[in-house]
Amino acid sequence: MKIKWLGHASFLITSEGGTRIITDPYATGMGISYDPITEAADIVVVSHDHPDHGNVSSVAGSPEVVKGVGTKEAKGIGFGGIASFHDDAGGGQRGPNTIFCLTVDGIRVCHLGDLGHQLSEQQVADIGGVDILLVPVGGFFTIDPAGASRVVEALKPRVAIPMHYKTEKCAYPIAEVDSFLEGKANVRRMDASEVEFKKEELPSPTEIVVLKHAL
DSSP states (O other): OEEEEEETTEEEEEOTTOOEEEESOOOSBTTBOSOOOOOBOSEEEESOOSTTTOOGGGOBSOOEEEESSEEEEETTEEEEEEEEESSSSTTTTTOEEEEEEEEETTEEEEEOOSOOSOOOHHHHHHHOOOSEEEEEOSOSSSOOHHHHHHHHHHHOOSEEEEESOOBTTBOSSOOOHHHHHTTOSSEEEOSSSEEEOOGGGOOSSOEEEEOOOOO
16 A cells, blocks of 8 residues: 655555545645645545545546545445544534544555544544554644644554644644654654555554655
């Protein structure tokens, strides 16, 4: 399985068989200046319908769209949507958010979307075991670096990949990735936007993998 960070909270996940999944495709503008998404996909997963996460029309290939809470299936892949919120006020500020879990090539991936609060014991149980966690770390609109660290500790993934943080192409009033990385061991900074994982080669304890945005 390969994971490519397009930018913001958008990743391209490609299975060994060639199935392509894009998470949370963004629209440019309003503080987001990553290049437009030109990748085609078989499936698009949307955590919530804000413009910087739900720009499904930007994805080529007539993909199936997976959104909302509950169990879904697309192209033979199962998806579990877990209810959460975009803020720490029960959704009163920014509305709902869906955490998505999926298994590709035997590897369980969890995309937290714009999670804005700490996970409850029930949510941790519903998420279950996680091999690769895609976690927002920038704060303001989501959990902040310290909050993201607590979520990683709660879920204990084999790999954590930070997302939704300030870069030269994201002008949001959020933290840079170094605020999340400070004081952490097992950090691997990639000089690439894409990394390949195999189930039998996943690290332990948790490794943080920092990707370059592709767009």
